[in-house]
Amino acid sequence: MSTQIRPAPVRKSIFVNAPQDHAFEVFTSGIGRWWPKTHKLGPADLDRPIIEPREGGRWYELDVDGSECEIGKVAVWEPPLRLVLIWQLTPEFTYDPDLITEVEVLFTPEGDGTRVDLEHRDLERMGEKADAMRETVSGPGGWPALLELFAQEATN
Amino acid sequence: MVANAHRIISAFADPTRRAVFERLRDGPRSVGEIAKGLPVTRPAVSQHLKVLKDAGAVGDRSEGTRRIYYIDPKGLGAMRAWLDQFWESALDAFALAVEAEAERRPKKEKE
Numbered sequence: 001m002s003t004q005i006r007p008a009p010v011r012k013s014i015f016v017n018a019p020q021d022h023a024f025e026v027f028t029s030g031i032g033r034w035w036p037k038t039h040k041l042g043p044a045d046l047d048r049p050i051i052e053p054r055e056g057g058r059w060y061e062l063d064v065d066g067s068e069c070e071i072g073k074v075a076v077w078e079p080p081l082r083l084v085l086i087w088q089l090t091p092e093f094t095y096d097p098d099l100i101t102e103v104e105v106l107f108t109p110e111g112d113g114t115r116v117d118l119e120h121r122d123l124e125r126m127g128e129k130a131d132a133m134r135e136t137v138s139g140p141g142g143w144p145a146l147l148e149l150f151a152q153e154a155t156n
Numbered sequence: 157m158v159a160n161a162h163r164i165i166s167a168f169a170d171p172t173r174r175a176v177f178e179r180l181r182d183g184p185r186s187v188g189e190i191a192k193g194l195p196v197t198r199p200a201v202s203q204h205l206k207v208l209k210d211a212g213a214v215g216d217r218s219e220g221t222r223r224i225y226y227i228d229p230k231g232l233g234a235m236r237a238w239l240d241q242f243w244e245s246a247l248d249a250f251a252l253a254v255e256a257e258a259e260r261r262p263k264k265e266k267e
Contacts, residue, residue: 010240014247016254026254033257034249039242116250118243138220 009121016114020107023114024080027105028053041069041095051085053077059085070095075102082106087120101125172196176204177227179215184226186219 016023026033032048038139044063049071052058057074076084085103090096101122108115172194179190191201205225208214216225 008236010236010243012240012243012247016251018254018257022257023254026257027250030253030257034246034253036242036249114238118247120239121245123239140196154173 007125009119011120012118014116014118015110016116018113018133020109020114021080023116024083024107027107027116028079028083041093042067043087053079070097076104080107088134090126099125170204170207173198173204173207176201177208180225180227183223186222186224187223190225190230 027141029052031051035046035049037046040063042060042063044065044067047062047064049059049061049129052074054078055074057077059074060142061069061070061071063069070088072086072088074083075086076082085105087101088095088097088099090099101120103118103120104144105119106117108117175194176190179185179194187198187202187205190205191198194201196204205214205216209216209225214225214227216223218224
């Protein structure tokens with residue numbers, strides 16, 4: 001028996017007080033309004049990430065100096081219901097064209113608002129790059145929070 | 157906490173140990189299977205596995221007389237935990253953005 005070890009997908013749900021189409025719109029064309037400015041790829045300051053509104057579209061970061069850095073792609077574009085993005089960033093927050101992980105986002109009307117369910121899956125593909133963990137935690141501009149989180153995981 | 161983080165850093169600092177770890181990519185293996193094709197002895201492989209296990213990167217279990225090693229999903233937990241935290245805060249910010257806009261919109265429509 002050789003069962004592959006698969007980390008569980010990251011699943012998050014949140015309820016927003018807004019109609020479904022609006023939630024979808026803010027998630028996609030309005031991504032620059034909520035994406036953390038600290039999570040960027042290029043050396044210049046982040047202007048905003050851009051999700052091209054179509055299947056096969058690019059998902060990239062636009063920096064204030066006009067430079068662009070790939071984040072991934074749009075795999076499924078079904079407004080206002082469903083969005084699947086391909087996340088191609090390593091744990092070190094660098095683009096890797098060979099790394100394919102999926103982020104599926106579902107927008108479901110609920111009462112007066114919308115429930116947003118996000119699933120980031122295929123994380124074992126990041127695990128295959130596990131030796132990058134060393135750089136992740138020790139590299140310059142690494143993630144101090146990651147250290148803490150890892151320590152928590154490790155002590156659990 | 158810091159001690160654990162240091163342990164994983166040093167566990168992966170050694171190239172042979174990384175090679176040992178990578179042998180487990182395709183699934184659980186015994187020490188003998190891991191040692192095959194590596195230019196180190198079985199006791200050396202066992203020693204590397206012990207360090208990886210102490211660091212939380214691999215786990216082991218008994219199968220008959222053999223000890224089987226596998227990549228510990230909790231070892232991958234560093235990456236998973238980071239993403240978990242990332243999406244948590246990103247979605248919170250997203251909800252704020254949605255609701256800020258939703259409040260502004262009806263006002264505009266009334267004008």
